[in-house]
Amino acid sequence: xxxxxxxxxxxxxxxxxxxxxxxxxxxxxxxxxxxxxxxxxxxxxxxxxxxxxxxxxxxxxxxxxxxxxxxxxxxxxxxxxxxxxxxxxxxxxxxxxxxxxxxxxxxxxxxxxxxxxxxxxxxxxxxxxxxxxxxxxxxxxxxxxxxxxxxxxxxxxxxxxxxxxxxxxx
Numbered sequence: 411x412x413x414x415x416x417x418x419x420x421x422x423x424x425x426x427x428x429x430x431x432x433x434x435x436x437x438x439x440x441x442x443x444x445x446x447x448x449x450x451x452x453x454x455x456x457x458x459x460x461x462x463x464x465x466x467x468x469x470x471x472x473x474x475x476x477x478x479x480x481x482x483x484x485x486x487x488x489x490x491x492x493x494x495x496x497x498x499x500x501x502x503x504x505x506x507x508x509x510x511x512x513x514x515x516x517x518x519x520x521x522x523x524x525x526x527x528x529x530x531x532x533x534x535x536x537x538x539x540x541x542x543x544x545x546x547x548x549x550x551x552x553x554x555x556x557x558x559x560x561x562x563x564x565x566x567x568x569x570x571x572x573x574x575x576x577x578x579x580x
Contacts, residue, residue: 453563465570468509468529469553472500476551476574482543483521490541490551491521501526502539507557509536534559550575 422430475492476482483491488502497514499521509529512522530536536557544550556569 450563453561454566456561464531464534465555465568469570469572471511471529472553473572473574475500477577479576482549482551482576484541484543484551487540487542493519493521495519497521499523499526500529500541502536502541502555503528507535507537508532509539509555533561544573 472490475494475498476490479492479494481493483493485491488504490500492498492500497519499512501510502508503510503526506528510526511529512524512526514520514522534557536555538554538556540552540554542552542554544552550573552571552573554571556567558565558567560566
């Protein structure tokens, strides 16, 4: 007895379903990897912008203070004392690895030696810092720092170097 081999059943075979599942798996893996890479790059860019903004504010504050100073003293490579209005002292704290400043608004205007407040965020760690004069008198100050910014994705290194000239009239 011969049966009619023409079937009225419609659908996909097991092989066709396995091929479709394999293709979908590959597309899913590629999509997840692309999403992860995008988020990682975005996080790195955010870290760079965030640390740049923080340093931009700190450097801007130091730059304005140096430019408007009447006298500048650099007692050591981690301290910058500025007499002007107001008197300020900037220093690198080696314990917290941060940049700090103190203000003196009194008429006598002595660069302060206490009352320091942190200028940089806790996520930013400055590993190397240096104030140094360029020339015999500290009319031009070199500021050099290196460190890293840490976030949930990882640690992002940075390096910053600038010179600032005061507007001291002789």
